[in-house]
Amino acid sequence: MNQHILIVEDEEKLAALLGDYLKQAGFESDWIEDGLAVVPSVRQRMPDLILLDLMLPGRDGLEICKEIRSFSEVPIIMITARVEEIDRLLGLELGADDYICKPFSPREVVARVKSVLRRSGEHQAPATGGLALDPERFQALLNGRDLELTAVEFKLLHFLFQNPGRIYSRTQLMDRIYSDQRIVSDRTIDSHIKKLRKKLSSVAPDQELIHSIYGVGYKFEAP
Structure with missing residues (x-):
């Protein structure tokens, strides 16, 4: 079964582009644009990795990351156009596994996804x-x-x-x-x-x- 990536992004075209590149790389993906829908979705079906935008309607990405970390160690890659160092550090302190700043290459995102999943698999305690x-x-x-x-x-x-x-x-x-x-x-x-x-x-x-x-x-x- 292909690994499942959850794309949390309010820009529809960008989410579709990421979905296409992930599909070409052999991943399955779902898309959520509303911040309030993320945690219930993750609880219902735990993905293998989450691409989580920082700025979302309904709920901030950092809050979502923090709540997910209260019940799951699923790998999370934060995505944002805000490049201030405090946001970068805060995102990682809340449990994000990696951070990508917009604008970015979809190929880079796929490479980061593969890297984080590989790292997560090695780190998982048997x-x-x-x-x-x-x-x-x-x-x-x-x-x-x-x-x-x-x-x-x-x-x-x-x-x-x-x-x-x-x-x-x-x-x-x-x-x-x-x-x-x-x-x-x-x-x-x-x-x-x-x-x-x-x-x-x-x-x-x-x-x-x-x-x-x-x-x-x-x-x-x-x-």
Whole structure:
């Protein structure tokens, strides 16, 4: 499957030009012109990279970058006609991976996209297994896709994720997940693990992240 680039740009002709060049380079792309629509779109379908214009109707590109960084490490290349050094630094401090100033060559943008994606792939830690967790939102993304976990499923995954390789018994997991000391059976944990595995498998069927240790318990371990 071709990598998916999200173009966030309010100049239609420029966005179309970038889309054409990206298509020729083997990428898929979508275009958004309204700043208010960006974050909902990213949450619904996580792109492989975002080309994000700084000046947008509805919402500023820097604010968008900052919010996206609160739940995702998707590579972001900022695009702007404002070349003041403070904007350049602020954009990068908010989590942008690169910065391109207008006017630019579309070929240069494609080259930067390839470079950032290559750098991002090298930097990605294999120990996470493509998993990104946001405890504030109880949101888990696997390979950029929302797993749509329940609160208990998220707590369970988050705890195991934070302690990779360590085996926990069902009792230890129950004590950790149910802080109100409610009475639950071993089968309750098994049921949550089964549902959790099913959701993980629906996104990455060839990747086992939660391992069952017969007669002992469970552990998180990326391949």
